[in-house]
Structures are given as structure tokens and as C-alpha cells.
Amino acid sequence: MTTAATLRASLEQMLTDKFQVDPATITDTSTLTDLGLDSLAVVELIDFLDAGLDLRLQDDALHPAMTVDEAVAVLRQGSAT
Amino acid sequence: MTGPGSDQNVVVTGVGLVSAAGIGVDATWKGVLAGQSTARTHPDLAGLAVDFACEVPGFDPAAHLGANLARRMDRHSQLAFVAGDEALRMAGLRPQEWDGTRVGVVIGTAFGGVTTLEDQTLRLARGEPVSAHTVPMVAPNMLAGQLSLHWGARGPSFVACTACASGTTAIGLGAQLLRTGVCDIVVAGGSDAPVNRIITASFARMSALSPRRAAPELASRPFDAARDGFVLGEGAGVLVLERDGQAAARGARPLARIAGYGASADAHHVAAPHPQGSGLEQAMRAALAEAGATVADVDHVNAHATSTPKGDLVEAGLLARLFGDRASVTSTKGALGHTMGAAGAIEAALTVLAVTERTVPPTANLEHLDPRIELDVVSGAARPQPIALALSNSSGFGGQNAVLALSPC
Numbered sequence: 001m002t003t004a005a006t007l008r009a010s011l012e013q014m015l016t017d018k019f020q021v022d023p024a025t026i027t028d029t030s031t032l033t034d035l036g037l038d039s040l041a042v043v044e045l046i047d048f049l050d051a052g053l054d055l056r057l058q059d060d061a062l063h064p065a066m067t068v069d070e071a072v073a074v075l076r077q078g079s080a081t
Numbered sequence: 082m083t084g085p086g087s088d089q090n091v092v093v094t095g096v097g098l099v100s101a102a103g104i105g106v107d108a109t110w111k112g113v114l115a116g117q118s119t120a121r122t123h124p125d126l127a128g129l130a131v132d133f134a135c136e137v138p139g140f141d142p143a144a145h146l147g148a149n150l151a152r153r154m155d156r157h158s159q160l161a162f163v164a165g166d167e168a169l170r171m172a173g174l175r176p177q178e179w180d181g182t183r184v185g186v187v188i189g190t191a192f193g194g195v196t197t198l199e200d201q202t203l204r205l206a207r208g209e210p211v212s213a214h215t216v217p218m219v220a221p222n223m224l225a226g227q228l229s230l231h232w233g234a235r236g237p238s239f240v241a242c243t244a245c246a247s248g249t250t251a252i253g254l255g256a257q258l259l260r261t262g263v264c265d266i267v268v269a270g271g272s273d274a275p276v277n278r279i280i281t282a283s284f285a286r287m288s289a290l291s292p293r294r295a296a297p298e299l300a301s302r303p304f305d306a307a308r309d310g311f312v313l314g315e316g317a318g319v320l321v322l323e324r325d326g327q328a329a330a331r332g333a334r335p336l337a338r339i340a341g342y343g344a345s346a347d348a349h350h351v352a353a354p355h356p357q358g359s360g361l362e363q364a365m366r367a368a369l370a371e372a373g374a375t376v377a378d379v380d381h382v383n384a385h386a387t388s389t390p391k392g393d394l395v396e397a398g399l400l401a402r403l404f405g406d407r408a409s410v411t412s413t414k415g416a417l418g419h420t421m422g423a424a425g426a427i428e429a430a431l432t433v434l435a436v437t438e439r440t441v442p443p444t445a446n447l448e449h450l451d452p453r454i455e456l457d458v459v460s461g462a463a464r465p466q467p468i469a470l471a472l473s474n475s476s477g478f479g480g481q482n483a484v485l486a487l488s489p490c
Contacts, residue, residue: 020149040153043213050210 095172189247244477248426314418343367
């Protein structure tokens, strides 16, 4: 199982590389909406995470109101299966 | 009827172009004046019966739009953004400062996001997930929707779709939004990026494309005796339109006047033009009537002429009947290929430049004028000519015709 820190780093990198999110704005409690992602962007994020981390997330695994912390928890579950 | 409160004069205050001759008005105008074809073998078309096209060279969408926005847009929208931003810059307009409720966006496209649809269909066939952005990238209306969103233009926003006449239709309808007072500014034009396997293969099956695989640079040759079909191209042309008084009030420099617009349908055949070009003639006469002019006033025509054996002959016959050799004629598709829904807008922009620069670009690859064509077609080199009234002709599959009359300010 991948560690929370590793998953968080991957998520941050995805947000900054693919969605041009300013790394300074990413905190544990910032929501994906806060970071500028709308519902379509979140589906896109799921595709990027699936491909980059070899996951099989459901289309509704993440949603815009989720915080970074909550998203990392979902990724941990996904990487455990 | 002119004067304060009833200002019917619509002028062009900005132009933007992205074409196979280059990105920007200067690169495109220079390329068209040089009279060189931009058709090249295209790697995406390898193995097809026709494997060449006119592609915009070195277009890096992420550099223009940022990677995030670029990824969410089909190429035809990306091209329109770049052309539109250039047109607004030339007009001296800043979207951050305008009253968006008075700004309309009318853009033409024949194919919309067809390249994205092809890509995503192939992903689906391979069992891969399709992009969540597929629908907003493919739906034709999104071209105008995306531009309105980007610029905060909150007036009427729609896409004109009349096949190869779409760009001309969009500019004509945009001018009407100004004449009726609905808008104060209209960003109008056309964009298409149909250079992909499905569209190329489909046009090839219709025998519409030139099959000159060995010499693509000689394939697009409007009015030439050896023409054998058009060359598919991509690009975007955008004009900023305003009422004359409005433009003058903000100190903008008008480039040319949209003197008239006419549109018609052949109601004759799904693809073939009417043998006498009667629909196109009707549209030309309507544009002249709106301009308060007659055929005798026309001294230049940017022809639709796509380099097909039949289409060029029909249009040339009509032009000869109306103008004889009194009007200079050019087809810029020799240089740029046929850019479908963008063609009319690119050609309207080039006609604006012909008017302002007093120069008619040559028809690339016109070596031996078809002996059945009795027109003064400009070929070889650009020709200096002060223009009093020009027409820009467009005809589309489905028999849809649109014509703009343009004059100096």
C-alpha cells in the first residue's frame, strides 16, 4: 500500500502540472473547488490519477467539494485494492 | 439611412488570422501575397488515398492558451481564440473593460469538434475512458460559447453552420446584430480544423479532393485548366465589427466597411452547385442591393473557387456574365487550401486587407487559365489595385451561399 505522503505528493504534482494550480494554495483543507477544479476537471483528474498511479477509481470517487485530505484518503483506499 | 441614432454603417476595426501560411495577420497576408501553396504531406493521413493537407505550422495551443484551457478545447476553438485575440488587440478593445452585455459573438464552423470526436471514438473502441470534456469540445455551438466565456461577451452568441459558407454567414449575421442595434460590438468569423482521417477519407470517397499525392504543393490550383479537386485546410479568421459612429467615438481606426450581405439556397442538389450558379447570383445581388450598388460598381472578387473542376467553372461563368473582365478575381484557396467553415471569414479578412493595402493577392498555382474561363484572374504576382467595391463569395455543400460586399472607409 502506497503511503499517504506519497499519494499526496502525486496528487499535488497532478494538480500543479495538469491544472496549473499554484502549489502555495494547496493545503490539507482546501477543496478541489477552492483549487479551481469544476466537476468536469475532477473527472479528468480521476483519469490522470488512474493512469499515473495505476488505479481503477470509479467516476464518482472524487467530487469538487472534497478536501485534499479527503481525496488522499480515497486514493489510499483505491491503491489498497 | 445614416446619421445619429440610425447609424447603419458597419465597419471592421480589427482582423485576426491563423492559417497554413502562419499564425497572425502578417504571416498569412505575406504568405498569400507570395502565391505559394501551403499544402504538404500530413503524417496523420498516412496510408489514405489523399495524404496531404494545409496545416497551420507550429501551432502550440498550450503556449497561447495555457495547458489547462488548451486541453479542454478542440483545435478549431483553439485556432479561433488566437485569431480572435489578435483581432481584439488590433481593434484596441480590452474585454476586461467593455460592457459585455453589448458584445456579440457569431462564429462559423462546418465541422465543429470532429477531430476530438474521432479521437474519443477510437479511445472508446480500445476500451479506454473517454474524456469528460468530449461533449463541450465536440458540440458545434461551443465554439461561440467558449469565446463568449473567455472574453466575458454576454450579448447574443451563436455558431453559424452553412458548410463552406459558414464564416461568411457569421460575419453577415454579425453585421445585422449591429444594424438592428442589438449589439455595439460583434466578434465575427469562422474556424475549422477538419484535417483528420475520417473527414479526409470521406471527402476523398466523394472525389472532392485533389489526388496529387506526388506533388501536394501543386494540388490546389483554382481556375487552372489542370485542377482536379480541392485541398483540405484548417484555420481561423475573425473580424471585430462595430457601427461606424461607435468606432469613431472611441477613436478606433476603421479598416473597411461591410457594405452588404446576401444569402441564399440553391435548392438544387446536396453537393453539386446549380449549373448556372443562380443561388450564388441571388446572394451576390442581395449583397449589392444592401450596399446600394450595382454589378457595375464591383472591381474585385475574392472567389469561392476551391479548385474543383465543376465548382470553379460554374462560379467563373457567373462572374464572367456579371462582370466580364472589369473586376479582378482571385482565389486565395490556391495558397491556403479549403478551410471549410473558416474559409469565408479568412477570405473576408483577406479582402479587407486587399482594400486597405490596395493589393490583390495572386491565385497560387494558376499556370494555364481554363480556356473556358473568361475572367481577369490575378496570378503569378500580387497586383496593386485601388478597390472601390469588393465581393467575397462563399458557397457550401447543401447549396448554401453567402456573399459579403466590402468597401474602403
